[in-house]
Every structure is written in C-alpha cells, then in structure tokens.
Amino acid sequence: MSTPNGFPQHSRVCLTRSVEGGAVQDLQARKAGKAAKKEAGGDGAPPKIGTPISETLKLLPEELKANMKMKSITPRPPRKPRLERAASLDEKSWRKWRRFRTSQESLTDPNETSSSNGSLQEASPSPPGRSRASPCNPCCQQDSSHSSPDALEASPAGKSRGGASDLGKRASEISSAFGGLLRGKGLAGSKPRLSQIMPARPLPPMELNVAAPSLRTANRIDSDCLDYRHYCQHKFGRVSSSLSDSRLQGNGTLSDSCSTDSMKSTFSVLTPIRAKDVRGRSYLEGSLLASGALMGAEELSRYFPDRSMGIFVATWNMQGQKELPVNLDDFLLPTDPDFAQDMYVIGVQEGCPDRREWEIRLQETLGPHYVLLHSAAHGVLYMSVFIRRDLIWFCSEVEYATVTTRIVSQIKTKGALGISFTFFGTSFLFITSHFTSGDSKVNERKLDYNKTIQALTLPKNVPDTNPYRSSSSDVTTRFDEVFWFGDFNFRLNKDRETVDSILSQHPDTDVSKLLLYDQLTSEMSRGSIFKGFQEADIHFRPSYKFDIGKDSYDSTSKQRTPSYTDRVVFRSRYKDDIQAVKYSSCPVIKTSDHRPVFALFRVKVRPGRDNIPLAAGLFDRDLYLIGIRRRATRELLKRREQMDQRSSSICSIS
Numbered sequence: 322m323s324t325p326n327g328f329p330q331h332s333r334v335c336l337t338r339s340v341e342g343g344a345v346q347d348l349q350a351r352k353a354g355k356a357a358k359k360e361a362g363g364d365g366a367p368p369k370i371g372t373p374i375s376e377t378l379k380l381l382p383e384e385l386k387a388n389m390k391m392k393s394i395t396p397r398p399p400r401k402p403r404l405e406r407a408a409s410l411d412e413k414s415w416r417k418w419r420r421f422r423t424s425q426e427s428l429t430d431p432n433e434t435s436s437s438n439g440s441l442q443e444a445s446p447s448p449p450g451r452s453r454a455s456p457c458n459p460c461c462q463q464d465s466s467h468s469s470p471d472a473l474e475a476s477p478a479g480k481s482r483g484g485a486s487d488l489g490k491r492a493s494e495i496s497s498a499f500g501g502l503l504r505g506k507g508l509a510g511s512k513p514r515l516s517q518i519m520p521a522r523p524l525p526p527m528e529l530n531v532a533a534p535s536l537r538t539a540n541r542i543d544s545d546c547l548d549y550r551h552y553c554q555h556k557f558g559r560v561s562s563s564l565s566d567s568r569l570q571g572n573g574t575l576s577d578s579c580s581t582d583s584m585k586s587t588f589s590v591l592t593p594i595r596a597k598d599v600r601g602r603s604y605l606e607g608s609l610l611a612s613g614a615l616m617g618a619e620e621l622s623r624y625f626p627d628r629s630m631g632i633f634v635a636t637w638n639m640q641g642q643k644e645l646p647v648n649l650d651d652f653l654l655p656t657d658p659d660f661a662q663d664m665y666v667i668g669v670q671e672g673c674p675d676r677r678e679w680e681i682r683l684q685e686t687l688g689p690h691y692v693l694l695h696s697a698a699h700g701v702l703y704m705s706v707f708i709r710r711d712l713i714w715f716c717s718e719v720e721y722a723t724v725t726t727r728i729v730s731q732i733k734t735k736g737a738l739g740i741s742f743t744f745f746g747t748s749f750l751f752i753t754s755h756f757t758s759g760d761s762k763v764n765e766r767k768l769d770y771n772k773t774i775q776a777l778t779l780p781k782n783v784p785d786t787n788p789y790r791s792s793s794s795d796v797t798t799r800f801d802e803v804f805w806f807g808d809f810n811f812r813l814n815k816d817r818e819t820v821d822s823i824l825s826q827h828p829d830t831d832v833s834k835l836l837l838y839d840q841l842t843s844e845m846s847r848g849s850i851f852k853g854f855q856e857a858d859i860h861f862r863p864s865y866k867f868d869i870g871k872d873s874y875d876s877t878s879k880q881r882t883p884s885y886t887d888r889v890v891f892r893s894r895y896k897d898d899i900q901a902v903k904y905s906s907c908p909v910i911k912t913s914d915h916r917p918v919f920a921l922f923r924v925k926v927r928p929g930r931d932n933i934p935l936a937a938g939l940f941d942r943d944l945y946l947i948g949i950r951r952r953a954t955r956e957l958l959k960r961r962e963q964m965d966q967r968s969s970s971i972c973s974i975s
Contacts, residue, residue, distance in 0.1 A: 615931050616746060616928060634922065637667075639670070665691065692940035701733065717934055735756065738752070748785070749801070750802070754807040756811075760882070779796055803891065813882055829861065861918075899923075
C-alpha cells in the first residue's frame, strides 16, 4: 500500500531507522542511487561523512520534512550535576571493574558497539531469540542491517582507524539529534526507553550478614540459655511472635543472617500491639474473656502454653548452725532435671542466727534470673519465695501469717509459718511447720496440725478464687494449691537395730519395708492428719539423724532411730492439678543432723482477673544486688585460684 506521492507506508520508519542507525549508507546509496531517486522523487545524494547535520537533513524529501514539522536545533547549556549518595568503597571498586569489563568486551566483540545511549546497539542485528520486541516491519530490520560493522568495513571510510572513529562520532550525533525530532512527532506523550544494560558476567557474591558487630553482640544469647531456644522449639512449637520479620523473609526481602538481627531480640515473647486494639473499649476489660487482661488467658498462654509451671519446694532443719554450706548448687539446682524451675520455695526450721546471710546465699545460688518475691520468719522458722523475674508482674500481693504451738509463746521454736498469694488465677498457700518432737508424741503432733489449720488467718486482702469450696475452720480449703513442708517429727516405730539391718540389706532406692513402720504414713491413711493431702513416693534414705559432717546415723549414746522427719505433702482443689516430678534428699550437705529434702512439681495454672491487689513487680532489690555481686566475686576468685595453681605448679624429675 502506497501514499499519494508514491511513498510506501513504512518508508518513513525505515528511513528513520536508516538515518538513526548511523547515516552510514554510503556504499549502499552509491550502488542503488538511481533506484532511490526514482522512489523518493528527488535528486538527493547520500550524505557524506564529513557533511554537517543540517546539510544531511536537507537531503530528505519535502513531504517528510512537512510531516515531521522540524524545528531548529539550538544548543543548550549543560545540566547541573545531579547529587547522588556517596558510594561505599565496595561499590566504587565494583563500578570500576564493571566499566573495565564492559569496555574490554566491547573491543573484542564485533557485534557490539560502545555507544552510551544504546541506540546503535538496538539497530545492530541480533539473533531472533535474544532480540527485544520491536514494532518495525521486516524491511526495517533489512535496512537497519546496513549499519552493521561488515558494511562499515566495506566502505572506503572504514579502511582506516581515523575514518572509523569519525564515522562513529558522526553517527552518534545524527542519531541523537534526528531521533529526538522523530520522538517529538511520532512518540509524543511517551517517554523514551533506554536499552537495559546487562552485566557481562554474574555479579560477585555479596555478604548477607551485614549487621554491625556491636548489634550482633547486643542481641547475643546468654551462654547459659543457649539450649533453651531449641527446647522451646521442640516443646512448644514456636520461638517468637515478635516484630514481623518473618513476613519480610517470606517475601524474599530479607534473610535470616541479614541485618534484621538489629530489629529484634533473639528470643522475644513480646508481640506487636495494633493501634485499633488499644483504641478499643470493652466492658470485659480485666476479666477472663478480655484479650488485653494482664492475668487473662492470652497472657497466660504466651508464658505457659501448656498452662503448667515448675515449682521447687524444699525443707531443711539447720539445727541452728552458724556455719552455712560452701555450695548450695546440689540442693537448689540438682542435675537430674534439665531445666530450672519457675518458682523456688525454701522453708527452714531452727534456722541460722543470721537470716539475711541465708537469703543472700540463696540469691547468690539462683543467680540473676530469679528475684525474692517475699520472705517471712517466725522465730527460727524461715521461708523464702523466689520467682523468675519475668513472672513477677503476674503475682498478687503476698500475705503471711504465723501460728505458735508452744505453751510458752516466747520460745518460737515450734509452730507454723504460712505465705499465700495468687499467680494469674491460681491461689497458692505454702506452710512450713516444726511439730513437737519425740518418738511417742504422735497425738501432740496431730494437735499441732489441727491448731495450725484453724489459727492460720489467710487470705486477708486477696480474694478467694473459689469461696464456695472454702471452709472457715480449715485454711487449706481456701486455696487452689497447698504445699505443706517442714520437720513434722514423725518417726519409725521400730528399734535401731532393725532399722539398721533393713538399711544394710536393701539399696537406697528400696525403702518400702521402712515405710511400713512410718508414723506419718499410717496416720494419713487413717485420715487423722493432713486430710486431702498426698505425698510422692519416697525413694531415699531417712533424713534424720546423722552425725554432723558424716554419712553415718547417730553414733552417740542415745542411738536415735533414723526416721523420715522431714516431709513435703500437697493438696489441690482440682484433681490432677499437681504432678510430682521428683522427691529426694540432698546427702552432700552435712552441716546439720538433718538432710535437706526437696520436691519438684508441675502445677496447673489458670487465668485470672485484674481486679485483685497486685504486687506491682515489687521484690527485694538490695538482696538481688548483693547476691549478684557476690556471685561475680566468687567467679573471679575461682579463676584467680586456677591461675595461681597453674603458675605455682612444680615439675619434679625422677
């Protein structure tokens, strides 16, 4: 199809590509000069390389000039330099290396040119599979093939290096000028597209972990808790619901080892709070069903997904000794369970004269992960409650009460001490007692028990979680979980020789024959004492009475019968709320005639309400600081002793 003047419809585009491709049709125009004159209707001669741009444009047909509405080209001042961000040394070196490789390959590859705007590269022939989509017809591709390097080499001007470089400069000028005119007419309203610059080779590998060393150090896990993350992944199936870097990683934006380490802590339980949740108001605020309740189910599930916590309960009759054990690790931190417990409750009878020193030693042993929630004393009866510092916010006010069972109330060696509080929605009561001593005084011990449950006035201000199941005559019915431990002074109804023979015949774990003569076991089976209480199975030797500093039982003239005087019993309002994990003694502590006895429990915890009096995160800060300071000092002294031993070692030659 042709125009009225005889031009083919695609001749304008073809001519545009011919001129824009470099205006290098010297040889082709000479060979087909006559055909071009007949078809164009003019006597224009092909432009020479040395002719300026304006003379070249005069050679175009008049019809093409009228349709393009050419305007005079006026030189413009150079643009102001564009401000860019400062590049790093790695980026600068990479840019230099890329430019060098590109220029090197341009010199070696005959199919590419070194044009910066990419117009000559588009005009050069390329395989169909690798060429970009073009709106030109096949004739355009045929005409644009005239600007190939083969055609340039065949021309007289391409015989010398100077002519080739001249030709490249002139082609670049013509293509940029004439292409701009054509875009102003034919491509009005569209932006010019530049060819994409592809690297000649794959980019070098880039280090993914670009976080600063200081940030990585700030988010480092404590070496003592390295295995806790894997334990939580295996047990709870989750590690963190913190700042949603998982969404970024899912989109491929970030990687695990990238600088997201500075955005979040390594193991965080905090979740982002949406603004609309904070704006929301509900009449259920602070109740069991509210989503934002401090004691509610949502908060409880975050800290205890299985809704059970670990509790360590211990009792020890210290016999009033001033000397404390050198190391309490075997007592408070036995090696059998893999992990420490969430709460530690230690009751002492006939405690040491310096109660504060005893509490400091406990804090020093448990370390910075635990704080002293509350401690109380009744004469020489001591009780200390330590809890993980993360859980201090979920405790109610701590209350305590005491009972004296002796007639002479001034001598407070026998009696009971109780501490109670609510954790989330579960109420706890811990009682440590020292009952009347004597092999045959079973009835007096039962009287001590009855007086304690009647006279212990708890709770005081903290409301009862289930008042319908409470009794005013029994303090143990007014709490969900009750732990009673101490020196109950119940003995074995057997002579010393028989007990020694049983202990010598059977190993330490098989003490079933001894328990047949245990006073407490028989009284509990009758229901005359500790009603509703349970005791875990006993698999340890009697905790009383030892020679101080030795593993042998009483070798004095009295020859007291070994007995299970130190016990831990428990009861619950709800069935199977308390599960005994371990029940044992600590034979390595020999500063008293009693061995410490401890028990580990898993206790079910329920959500609660925010309308109870809260402890507001209170704990003994002074004790905490002293204990941690001593812990650090002890470690430094240990290291110094090891260095001194190494430096003072003497080698002897025999």
